[in-house]
Amino acid sequence: MEPSEGLMEVSVIGGYLGAGKTTLVNHILRQASERVAVMVNDFGEINIDQALIDSRSENTISLTNGCICCSLVDGFVSALESVMSFRPKPTRLVIEASGVADPGAVAAYGHGPGLALDAVVVVTDAVRLCEQVADPLIGQTVASQIDAADVIVLNKIDLADNLIAAKTELARLNPDALLAYASHAEVNLDLLFGREIVRKSDPTSQVGTFESRSHESTQPIPRAALEALVENLPPEIQRVKGIVRLAEAPHVAMVFQLVGRNWELRALADRKNSPDGNRLVVIGPKGSIPMQWDDALSSGN
Numbered sequence: 001m002e003p004s005e006g007l008m009e010v011s012v013i014g015g016y017l018g019a020g021k022t023t024l025v026n027h028i029l030r031q032a033s034e035r036v037a038v039m040v041n042d043f044g045e046i047n048i049d050q051a052l053i054d055s056r057s058e059n060t061i062s063l064t065n066g067c068i069c070c071s072l073v074d075g076f077v078s079a080l081e082s083v084m085s086f087r088p089k090p091t092r093l094v095i096e097a098s099g100v101a102d103p104g105a106v107a108a109y110g111h112g113p114g115l116a117l118d119a120v121v122v123v124t125d126a127v128r129l130c131e132q133v134a135d136p137l138i139g140q141t142v143a144s145q146i147d148a149a150d151v152i153v154l155n156k157i158d159l160a161d162n163l164i165a166a167k168t169e170l171a172r173l174n175p176d177a178l179l180a181y182a183s184h185a186e187v188n189l190d191l192l193f194g195r196e197i198v199r200k201s202d203p204t205s206q207v208g209t210f211e212s213r214s215h216e217s218t219q220p221i222p223r224a225a226l227e228a229l230v231e232n233l234p235p236e237i238q239r240v241k242g243i244v245r246l247a248e249a250p251h252v253a254m255v256f257q258l259v260g261r262n263w264e265l266r267a268l269a270d271r272k273n274s275p276d277g278n279r280l281v282v283i284g285p286k287g288s289i290p291m292q293w294d295d296a297l298s299s300g301n
Contacts, residue, residue, distance in 0.1 A: 006275075008037075008084070009092045010110035011193060014103025015123035016132060016142050020155040024123055024185035025096050031189055035066040037083045037090035039076075041098055076109070084114060092118075092193065100141060104148035116268070118241075119259055121192055122149035122177075123185065126160035130169050146173045150259040151180060151192060158183040176262030178238055190283055191238055211287070215242075215280040215294040220250040223265075228296040230263055236288035242280035243268065256280065 015021050025038055055062045060082070061069040068086060070079045083093055093115070097106045103120045110117030122145050125132070132142045146152060152170055157163055170179060180191050190212070223246050233240070240258040244265075245251075253274035256265050268274055282293055 007116040008090060008114060009118045009193070010107070010115050011092060011094050011118045012097060012103045012107045012110065012120045013094060013123065014097040014101065014106070014120060014145050014148065015099065015153075016125070016138065016145060017099030018128075019099075019123040019125045020153070020182075020185040021096050021099070021123050023155075024121075024153065024187065025094065027185050027187070028094060028189065028192075029063065029065075029067050029069070032065070032067060032092075034092055035068075035088065035090045036092045036094060037068045037070060037086065038094045038096065039070050039072055039079050039083065040096045041072050080109065080112075102148065103145055107148070116255065118193060119150035119257070120148050121151045121153060122146055123153045123155050124166070124170065126154050126156045126163060126166045129154075129166045130162075133169055133173070143173055146170065146177075149174055149177045150257075150262065152177045153180050153182050153185065153187055155182045155185050157181050176260055178260035211285075211289060212281050212283045213289050213291075213293060214282075215297060216277065217297065218277045220245045220247040221278055221297055222247045225296050226256065226265070229294065230258060232296055233258075233282075233293070234284070234288055234290070237282060237284040239283045240280060242278070243275055244278045244280065245276075 013021050013024060022040070025040060028036065029038060053061060053063060059071040059079075063069070066088075068083070068090060070082055072079050083090065095106055095109070097103045103122060107117055107120050109115070124142075124146065129142075133139050135142075152174065154163075154166060154170065160166060167179070170177075178191065180187050221244055226244065226246070229240075237258075238260070240256070240263070242256055244254050244256050246254060253268040254265050255268050257263065278297070280294070280297075282289055
């Protein structure tokens with residue numbers, strides 16, 4: 001399912017210094033089965049397996065799986081222009097924000113021409129989280145990063161002595177975000193990207209095995225039907241995303257996204273590439289998605 005067909009989806013990875021952002025980028029580059037472009041501050045921290053490298057230049061590394069790494073040393077705008085000019089065009093852009101940056105501000109670039117913002121992913125350190133939030137020097141920065149997240153990766157759970165305290169702190173700072181647990185930043189990419197990226201699931205992973213179902217229809221959907229869908233979803237559902245047209249404004253394609261318990265509806269920025277009809281995908285643990293999960297949408301037509 002391509003909810004933003006013709007557009008490059010943007011995922012922003014934020015989090016404080018040492019949380020595991022670069023480790024997560026490495027994991028994405030190893031596991032992604034779509035063509036991904038990654039923008040990072042420094043190639044030196046990206047430990048790419050030499051067997052994956054197809055070619056490299058001063059500011060770009062091309063991988064054998066079609067993924068691309070670009071350096072931000074020459075500036076964000078310059079790197080973005082380079083990414084947009086690649087052919088074939090990547091389907092996803094992953095931006096690693098610096099450890100002290102506001103990932104919400106970086107995400108603003110995801111609304112630019114030819115781009116569609118997917119989600120802000122913030123990596124947190126399960127060992128040091130409570131200490132960092134309480135620190136008068138960095139606490140506000142860490143808390144603000146967490147507040148901007150759609151998806152929170154609680155990393156290093158294998159090293160944490162008090163995981164419950166870290167979970168409680170995250171629930172206080174951002175109760176609506178989807179929370180994923182990880183060791184060595186190994187997260188199921190279905191959770192990060194909201195659609196099937198990894199074809200092979202690891203039954204031993206912390207996030208378990210996931211499944212997805214899709215909805216496609218041609219008639220505009222009443223907003224009340226969309227809200228009924230959200231209200232009736234099983235609590236285990238992790239993500240829903242796609243493009244819809246509302247009966248109240250059928251000429252405007254809208255991006256719908258639910259992450260955890262938080263959902264939003266916004267106009268698609270690129271009107272020229274607006275797809276017709278409605279296309280949604282729902283993701284949850286295996287066995288959690290009812291066959292008729294989209295009944296509310298069908299009854300609204």
